[in-house]
Amino acid sequence: MIRFPYRAVSWLTPVALLVLWELLAQTGILPKQVLPAPSSVLVKAGDLLADGELVTNLLASLQRSATGFAIGASLGLGTGLLVGLSKVADALLDRSIQMVRAVPFLAILPLVIVWFGIGEAGKIFLIALGTAVPLYLTTVLGIRQIDPKLLEMTDVVGLGRAARIRWVVLPGALPSILGGLRLSLTAAWLALVIAETLGADAGLGFMATNAREFLQTDVIVLVVLIYAAIGILCDLVTRVLERRLLRWHPTYARLTA
Numbered sequence: 001m002i003r004f005p006y007r008a009v010s011w012l013t014p015v016a017l018l019v020l021w022e023l024l025a026q027t028g029i030l031p032k033q034v035l036p037a038p039s040s041v042l043v044k045a046g047d048l049l050a051d052g053e054l055v056t057n058l059l060a061s062l063q064r065s066a067t068g069f070a071i072g073a074s075l076g077l078g079t080g081l082l083v084g085l086s087k088v089a090d091a092l093l094d095r096s097i098q099m100v101r102a103v104p105f106l107a108i109l110p111l112v113i114v115w116f117g118i119g120e121a122g123k124i125f126l127i128a129l130g131t132a133v134p135l136y137l138t139t140v141l142g143i144r145q146i147d148p149k150l151l152e153m154t155d156v157v158g159l160g161r162a163a164r165i166r167w168v169v170l171p172g173a174l175p176s177i178l179g180g181l182r183l184s185l186t187a188a189w190l191a192l193v194i195a196e197t198l199g200a201d202a203g204l205g206f207m208a209t210n211a212r213e214f215l216q217t218d219v220i221v222l223v224v225l226i227y228a229a230i231g232i233l234c235d236l237v238t239r240v241l242e243r244r245l246l247r248w249h250p251t252y253a254r255l256t257a
Contacts, residue, residue, distance in 0.1 A: 036218045041225065044218040053207075054063060058226065060202035068127025068195075069188045074182065076132035077177070080139025084173070085165065094140070101133050105194050118199035123192075130191030134183035142176025143169060163237070171248075178242050185234040189227060 018038055025037030033038065040221040048054035069111070082089045105126060116122030143201050146169060154164040196205025211219035 017228075025206050033215070033217060036221060038094070041222050043219050045222050047224070048219075054222075057203050057207045060200075060206075061196070064123050064195065064203065065106065065127055065188050065192045068124045068185070069131045069184070071124065071180070072128035072131025072188070073135055073184055075128065076135030076180070077139055079132070080136040080180075081137075081143070084140045085142030085169070095183025097133070097136060100129075101137070106190065107184075109194065109198075113198065123200070124196035126195040127188050127191045131184045132188040133181040134178070134187050136177045139173060140175075140182065142173030142180075145176065146172040172216045175242075175246060178238060178245065181241070182235060182238040186231060187237065189231060 021030070022038050022150040023036065025032065025040070030037075030050070045054065079093065083094050083097075084090075104239070109126075112122045112125060114126060124225070150168050150172065151164070154168055159167070166255045190201075193205055200206040200209075204226060208220050209218075
């Protein structure tokens with residue numbers, strides 16, 4: 001039986017859009033001041049690579065996002081497990097976290113400047129906050145959606161609390177946790193864009209801000225494409241984790257068969 005090439009087809013749409021974009025730009029339908037051709041953006045990327053500007057700013061953004069993500073993911077996962085497993089923690093923490101979740105990033109930006117100034121701490125705080133909330137929500141949801149019959153079975157076979165968490169609760173919540181990890185990676189980059197407006201002296205956001213001042217549309221488009229490429233890479237990493245960690249899960253196995 002011939003299998004339909006789903007993975008190959010999934011790349012056809014973005015490639016077709018790039019080709020169409022190039023054609024429209026080369027024929028002048030899209031003015032270069034509005035949206036330069038992909039080939040022009042590629043040439044600009046080569047120039048920025050040659051003088052080291054692109055590498056320096058990319059590394060600065062990656063360092064910020066990695067630090068903020070590590071802190072936020074640890075807090076989100078740890079707090080989610082605590083609230084999901086403890087009614088006392090749920091009563092103490094969940095309401096406050098839900099209130100924080102409802103506050104937009106831009107609304108707390110002035111407060112972050114007051115707290116941390118325009119240094120690196122404020123930027124990392126915003127990224128950590130954006131990362132922690134999605135992972136917290138999906139972790140709690142995953143624990144609460146575990147089939148009660150499975151928990152009853154652990155009582156029947158005499159599993160203790162630690163063994164029940166190890167063999168039933170965590171594996172049952174894992175699909176939801178990995179879904180939250182994907183959302184958190186996306187949120188980390190969204191938060192990075194906002195964070196790098198806080199007087200950054202390096203980073204992709206810094207590049208885009210300077211390019212806006214000098215009407216360098218090709219640099220702005222390049223930054224957007226880099227964000228998109230990193231987002232795709234992060235998504236591929238989470239898919240690899242799902243493939244490795246959820247081999248046992250019947251629903252996931254059926255979807256990937």
